[in-house]
Amino acid sequence: MEVVSLLVIAFLAVAALAPFLLAPGDPLAIDPLDSFQPPSPAHVFGTDESGRDIFTRIVHGTGASLTIGLAATAIGLGLALVFGLLAGFGPRWLDFGTTRLLEVLFAFPGLLFALLFIVVYGPGVVTSTIAVGLSTAPGYARIIRSRVIQVRTSPFLEASVVLGRSARFRIARHVLPNVAGSLFVLATLGVGQSIVWASSLSYLGLGAVPPAAEWGAMLSAGRTYISSFWWMTFFPGLFIVLSAAATTLLGRAIQQRGRES
Amino acid sequence: MTALLSVQNLSVAFGATTVVSGVSFDVQPGECIGIVGESGSGKSVTARALLGLAGPRSTVTADALRFDDTSIADAPPRRLRSLRGRDIGYVSQGALVALDPLRTVGREIGDSLRLHGGLNARQRSERVQSLLADVGVPEPGVRAGQRADQLSGGLRQRAVIASAIALGPQLLIADEPTTALDSTVQAGILDLLDRLRSEGTALILISHDLAVVSRLASRVLVMRGGRIVESGTTARVLTAPRHPYTRQLIAAVPTDRPRGTRLGAPGPGAPFGNSGDPSEAGPVASARPFGNSGDRAEDALETAVPSGSAPRVPEFPKGADGGPGAARGGAPEFPKGTGAAGAREAVVEATGLVRRFGDRLAVDDVGFVLERGRTLGVVGESGSGKTTVARLVLALDRPDAGEVRVLGEPWSAVPERDRRGRRPLVGAIYQDALSSFDPRATVGAILADALSGGRSRRPGTEVAELLEQVGLDSSVAARRPRLLSGGQQQRVAIARAIAPRPRVIVCDEPVSSLDVSVQAQVLDLLDELQRDLGLSYLFITHDLGVVRHVSDDVLVMRDGRVVERGPTEAVFEDPQHEYTRRLLASAPRIAGAAPRG
Numbered sequence: 025m026e027v028v029s030l031l032v033i034a035f036l037a038v039a040a041l042a043p044f045l046l047a048p049g050d051p052l053a054i055d056p057l058d059s060f061q062p063p064s065p066a067h068v069f070g071t072d073e074s075g076r077d078i079f080t081r082i083v084h085g086t087g088a089s090l091t092i093g094l095a096a097t098a099i100g101l102g103l104a105l106v107f108g109l110l111a112g113f114g115p116r117w118l119d120f121g122t123t124r125l126l127e128v129l130f131a132f133p134g135l136l137f138a139l140l141f142i143v144v145y146g147p148g149v150v151t152s153t154i155a156v157g158l159s160t161a162p163g164y165a166r167i168i169r170s171r172v173i174q175v176r177t178s179p180f181l182e183a184s185v186v187l188g189r190s191a192r193f194r195i196a197r198h199v200l201p202n203v204a205g206s207l208f209v210l211a212t213l214g215v216g217q218s219i220v221w222a223s224s225l226s227y228l229g230l231g232a233v234p235p236a237a238e239w240g241a242m243l244s245a246g247r248t249y250i251s252s253f254w255w256m257t258f259f260p261g262l263f264i265v266l267s268a269a270a271t272t273l274l275g276r277a278i279q280q281r282g283r284e285s
Numbered sequence: 286m287t288a289l290l291s292v293q294n295l296s297v298a299f300g301a302t303t304v305v306s307g308v309s310f311d312v313q314p315g316e317c318i319g320i321v322g323e324s325g326s327g328k329s330v331t332a333r334a335l336l337g338l339a340g341p342r343s344t345v346t347a348d349a350l351r352f353d354d355t356s357i358a359d360a361p362p363r364r365l366r367s368l369r370g371r372d373i374g375y376v377s378q379g380a381l382v383a384l385d386p387l388r389t390v391g392r393e394i395g396d397s398l399r400l401h402g403g404l405n406a407r408q409r410s411e412r413v414q415s416l417l418a419d420v421g422v423p424e425p426g427v428r429a430g431q432r433a434d435q436l437s438g439g440l441r442q443r444a445v446i447a448s449a450i451a452l453g454p455q456l457l458i459a460d461e462p463t464t465a466l467d468s469t470v471q472a473g474i475l476d477l478l479d480r481l482r483s484e485g486t487a488l489i490l491i492s493h494d495l496a497v498v499s500r501l502a503s504r505v506l507v508m509r510g511g512r513i514v515e516s517g518t519t520a521r522v523l524t525a526p527r528h529p530y531t532r533q534l535i536a537a538v539p540t541d542r543p544r545g546t547r548l549g550a551p552g553p554g555a556p557f558g559n560s561g562d563p564s565e566a567g568p569v570a571s572a573r574p575f576g577n578s579g580d581r582a583e584d585a586l587e588t589a590v591p592s593g594s595a596p597r598v599p600e601f602p603k604g605a606d607g608g609p610g611a612a613r614g615g616a617p618e619f620p621k622g623t624g625a626a627g628a629r630e631a632v633v634e635a636t637g638l639v640r641r642f643g644d645r646l647a648v649d650d651v652g653f654v655l656e657r658g659r660t661l662g663v664v665g666e667s668g669s670g671k672t673t674v675a676r677l678v679l680a681l682d683r684p685d686a687g688e689v690r691v692l693g694e695p696w697s698a699v700p701e702r703d704r705r706g707r708r709p710l711v712g713a714i715y716q717d718a719l720s721s722f723d724p725r726a727t728v729g730a731i732l733a734d735a736l737s738g739g740r741s742r743r744p745g746t747e748v749a750e751l752l753e754q755v756g757l758d759s760s761v762a763a764r765r766p767r768l769l770s771g772g773q774q775q776r777v778a779i780a781r782a783i784a785p786r787p788r789v790i791v792c793d794e795p796v797s798s799l800d801v802s803v804q805a806q807v808l809d810l811l812d813e814l815q816r817d818l819g820l821s822y823l824f825i826t827h828d829l830g831v832v833r834h835v836s837d838d839v840l841v842m843r844d845g846r847v848v849e850r851g852p853t854e855a856v857f858e859d860p861q862h863e864y865t866r867r868l869l870a871s872a873p874r875i876a877g878a879a880p881r882g
Contacts, residue, residue, distance in 0.1 A: 109669025183721040186679055187785065189739050199738070200722050205725070 026277045032270035039086035049077055051084035051237040060253050070255035072245065078255065082263055083219035089267070092153045092231070093219035097211055099157025100218070104164030105207070111165070112172025113195070123169070126162045134159035135224065142230045149238075152231035155223045164210060168203060175202045212275030215266035223264050239264050289314045289455055289487050290335070293349035297327070297334050298341055299522075304330050305511045308530075314455065317478075317488040319519070321495050322535065323800040324771075327511035328491045331606030332458050336375055339363040352456070370401040374449030374486075376442075376459040383445050384433035390417075391429030394448040401452055416447040420477055438667075439470035446477065456487045467666035467827055472871035475500055493800050495534055496830075496873035499523055507531045536804035536855030541833035546836060548680075548805030548834070629656040630692070631712075632789045632821045633678060637687035640845075642675050647673045649845040652687070655789060658815065660822040662836030662853060664829060664868070668846035671825045675793045678823055679713055680704055692788065708787035709738070716794035718778035722766045728777050735784035755780040755810060772803035776810065783814060788819040788861075796831060808835060831870040833857050841865045 039046055055075035063070045069078040111122040138155035145151045175181065176199060184194050225231040226240025234241055239260040245262070246256030288311035297305040305327040312318055333339050337349070337357055350357045355368060369375065378384050384393050394413045398404055404412060410429070411503045417425035420443040433441055442462060449457060459478060463471040479501055482488045492498050498505060498519075505522045507515040507530065515528040528531045537548050566637045633655040640648040648670045655661045665671045676682040678689055680697055689697040691710055722731055729744030736747050749759035755776040766774050775795060782790050792811070794802040808831065814820060826832050832839055832853070839856050841849040841864070849862040860866045 179715060179717065179720040180723045182681060183713065183715070183781075184712070185681060186708065186713045187735055187739070187781075188705045190705065191740055193365055197734075202723070 025264045025273055029270035029273040029277075033207070033267050033274065036086055036090060038089045039083045041087075043063055043084045043087065044250075047077070047078040047080040047083040050078065051081045052235055060249070062253075064256055069259040070253070072242075072253075072256050073249065078214055078242070078259055081237040081242060082239065082259055085239050085242065085260075086263075086267075088236065088238045089151065089219055089223065089240075089264070090215075092149065092156070092222035093215045093267075093271075094224060096156035096160065096218040097214040099154060100160035100214065101164050101207065101211055103158070103161040104168050107161070107165040107167025108172055108203075111169040112176060119169075126165050126169075129162040130166075132159075134163075135221065137264055138221065138225060139230070140226075142225070147230040147233070149232050152222055152225040155225065156218050159221075160214060160218065164214070167210060168207065168241050171203050171206050172199060175199050205283075209279045212271055212278060214275075216271040216275075219271075220264060288312060289316075289353060290489075291349055291351045292335070293347060295331065295334060295345070295347040295350060296340055297330050298344045298346075299340075299783065303511060305334065308506075308508075308511075308513055310506055310513070310516065312456065312489060313486050314487055315482065315485045316504070317482045317490060318773070319505045320489065320491045320508060321323045321498050321505055322508035323493055323802060328513075330507050331508070332375075332460050332489065336369055336373060337362075338369075338375075345711065367401060369475050370397050370450045372454050372456065373535070374452075374454035374457040376445055376449050376457065376462050384441060384802050386433050389430050389432055390436065390444045393433075394429075394444065396450055397448060397451045398665055412451070413447075414450055417444065420444075420447045420450075421473065422671050425520070434454035437470075437724030439464050439473060442466060442470075442474055443477065446474070446481075450481060450486065454486065454802040456489070457481060458489045458491070461493070462490070464492070464494070468829060468873070469666060469868060469871040471497070471873065475873070494873065495523075495538055495801065500873050507534065509712070524754075533802060535546075537802045539805070539808065539830040547809050629658075631655070632657050632692060632822065633696075634690045634693075635674075635678065635687065636690075637691070638674065638677055638684045639686035640670075640677060640682065646845045648677065650687070651840075651842070651845075651847055653840060653850070655821050655823055657788070657821055658819050659838070660824050660836040662832035662839040663823065663825045663842060664827065664832045664839060666827055666868075668844075669842040671827075671842050672793060673845075674842070675713075675791050675823065675825050679711060679791050706815045710788050712782035712785065712787035712790040714775070714790060714792050714795045716797050718771075718774040719766055721778060722774075724765075724767065727763055727765055728769070731766070731777065732762070732780055732784060735781045738785070751780045751784060754783070754814075755808075770803075771799050772807060775799065775807050776869045779807075779810060783818065783820070784819075787820070789823065791823045791825070793825045795824075796825070797826065797828060804831070811835070829857075829869060841868065 035046075043051075053076065055071070056077035058067075058071050059073050061067050061071040067077050067079065069082065070079055072081075087168060107122055107126065111119045111126075114122070132140075132211070137159040141155040141158060142151050145154075171217070181194055181198055184198060189197070222231055223238075223240030223243065226238050227244040229241075232241045233237035234245060242260040243257055243264070246253070246260065252255050290312040292311070293309050295308040296303060308327075308331055310318065320331065322328045330339060330343075334343075334345050335352075335357065337360070339345050345358065347358055352368060352372065355364060357365070357368070360368065363712070376827050384390065390411060391413045391651050394416060395409045398409045398412055398709065413429050414425040417428055422440055422443050428436065428440065428444075433444075436444065446457075446459075446462070449459075452536050457478075462478065463474050466474065475497065478488060478490070482501065488501065490498055490501055495505075502519050503691070505516065506513050506520050507522065507528065515522060515526065515531045522531060523535065526535055539548055608619065631654050633653075634651045635654075638648050638651040639646065651670070651674055653661060663671045663674060673682065677684050677697060680689070680701075680755060683764050684697055687697075688695065691707065693706075696704065696707075696711075726734070726742070727744075729748050730742040732748045732751055733744045734743050736751065744762045748762050752761055756777050757773060757780070761769065761773065766777055778795075795811070799807060811822065812835070815822065824832065824835050836853050838851065839853045840847050841856065841862065843864050849856055849865045856865065857869065860869055
């Protein structure tokens with residue numbers, strides 16, 4: 025399982041960094057005579073309504089999808105780290121305030137929150153990335169807070185107090201490194217989720233704007249023809265699932281390994 | 286008489302590793318046999334194999350493994366299940382977690398009745414209550430409706446026993462039934478098991494604690510490395526042990542072994558004296574001239590008692606210096622006044638300490654003086670406030686009233702910022718050494734950090750020296766603490782504690798989770814370091830044997846108060862307070878080895 029997910033991630037990484045290695049064609053080149061071709065040796069994943077090669081578009085869309093996923097996770101975790109550390113380390117009232125705020129944010133379904141943000145700031149790749157990041161932050165923040173508190177109240181931190189270490193030393197030397205470990209796992213688990221979310225927003229027409237090659241947008245475009253030309257929706261969907269599953273599996277594997285060792 | 290349980294040449298292997306081999310014994314109806322050994326000796330695996338619970342990856346072979354008329358090795362799973370429920374009761378090692386936290390105790394006990402008993406709901410609940418009453422649970426009606434987390438450790442253990450005996454089994458297997466319980470609670474559980482045995486239930490009692498086993502068992506099997514190294518009647522094994530390992534085990538029990546005696550084995554084949562053997566105690570004791578001279582400690586303690594609280598604290602008898610304790614310790618008696626009495630430096634002084642949690646007084650007017658090079662033992666059961674005292678002395682918690690002074694200067698009364706520079710004076714070791722280490726750090730990094738005051742984590746030669754000082758190989762530095770054994774972990778913790786050259790070390794139950802022989806080694810190490818470095822110890826424990834062995838003076842705590850104090854031997858020989866007497870009476874001791882046991 026881990027090997028498979030590593031292979032998928034390697035493929036995605038190549039596709040994101042050097043798409044021309046895998047698909048030398050132009051993702052935006054239209055060829056009306058070739059439209060709606062089923063998968064064939066010439067067009068592995070078939071073509072869409074304008075005759076664009078779907079494989080090429082998927083490969084070229086990887087960069088956008090992965091960037092959105094990574095950036096959104098980074099934004100989410102960054103915000104969460106600030107909130108989590110404030111709540112975990114701050115005085116009791118600050119913890120109380122932060123926790124209540126997080127609970128209020130939790131009350132909104134994450135996607136609704138993202139939609140709200142996009143309504144205010146307008147659709148686009150950047151806004152949808154920020155929106156996804158914002159809406160995942162409360163969940164991470166809660167986990168980080170509990171982890172900070174767990175480490176902060178652990179016997180080895182008390183041992184550090186007894187040895188006469190300052191609070192700053194304890195945070196830098198003990199708390200942050202121990203929180204970072206779980207943060208890494210969270211991040212790998214989160215990338216998959218963010219890709220799905222970003223694609224959902226694009227599908228709704230709130231993320232990447234056509235004709236840009238982006239998985240969610242392609243899915244949305246293929247929706248009209250889903251009963252006649254299944255490949256237009258199937259392959260972008262497959263890649264969303266594959267990438268999300270691969271990163272999640274990898275995260276799990278890392279988590280497992282951390283637990284065992 | 287045919288044996289109830291007959292085991293011939295039992296072997297258990299996990300994959301290629303054989304963990305139990307060639308174990309044979311019989312259990313007669315109504316008999317109690319004890320299986321003694323350390324962690325990893327195969328005693329628990331043996332018990333589980335008897336129940337057919339050795340696990341899916343195990344291979345159990347035996348020439349005969351017979352309970353009554355049933356061959357356990359060949360029995361079909363269905364027969365095994367009924368055997369386990371009906372005929373053999375099992376009290377597992379993790380009894381404190383053996384109860385489902387989401388179900389009431391009554392339902393847990395009722396399970397076996399429901400599965401094997403054929404009673405209706407009302408009869409079952411009546412039976413559960415009578416069982417609970419039987420095992421000495423007060424208010425069984427109320428308790429049956431409560432969940433495990435609402436019961437104390439002792440009550441939980443009783444509930445587990447109740448469920449094990451629900452169907453009146455002929456044989457009860459109890460695996461470490463009293464480990465992790467306070468000594469008075471332990472005594473109650475052992476009494477209960479003894480009563481069950483006298484009512485005709487055969488008992489296999491498994492424990493690392495020879496003293497516990499010796500109270501009940503008529504025969505003892507000593508296991509080591511998966512084999513039985515010695516077996517025989519309890520009296521014979523305790524008074525005339527044949528195998529060196531058994532001798533080592535008996536010698537390692539600190540109960541009744543006075544101050545200054547080494548517990549660990551001096552070497553294979555060396556003669557092991559009984560407690561109080563002067564030839565063994567002499568050289569060590571004379572190295573600590575004030576080891577047992579009671580009068581000196583009395584002076585110190587009396588000055589420590591605040592005048593207002595004096596009436597509450599029973600005075601121990603005058604003339605403790607001539608008491609049997611001092612003589613029994615084998616320490617040479619020094620005439621009064623030797624070494625300029627009273628000139629000893631007070632390392633820690635605590636006066637009138639009070640700590641409140643909500644309405645409860647966790648610590649109520651506790652005061653003491655700990656002098657240089659001495660050990661003050663603090664004994665008490667869970668909830669007696671002894672750990673809170675430790676935290677106050679470590680300044681991890683602030684007293685609501687009273688004060689702790691270290692080397693004559695204010696300690697608890699100053700802000701942390703002012704205290705930080707003097708923190709190295711006071712070290713600490715904890716019961717759970719592993720959790721006191723950063724899980725990400727190697728042993729070398731932990732010690733380098735402690736040596737350098739946090740400036741470096743790169744182990745150098747000093748780390749190797751430090752490891753050598755606590756009896757560890759320098760190669761340990763590269764390893765992570767969780768890969769070390771419990772004893773090694775505690776040694777690393779001790780190394781970390783002595784690294785900043787402290788004057789006093791607060792030891793909070795440092796050996797409570799260690800096997801007896803490892804415990805002995807750690808106690809010996811602490812003793813050695815005390816002599817070499819002139820350390821003082823504040824030694825917190827619930828184990829009376831340990832406290833008697835390590836401490837010069839002792840405080841007995843109950844409900845946050847000091848109920849008795851004095852030189853250790855005086856308190857143990859002639860306890861004044863009724864609670865101390867009860868505590869001492871409940872401590873399991875090895876009948877044969879104790880002069881007055």
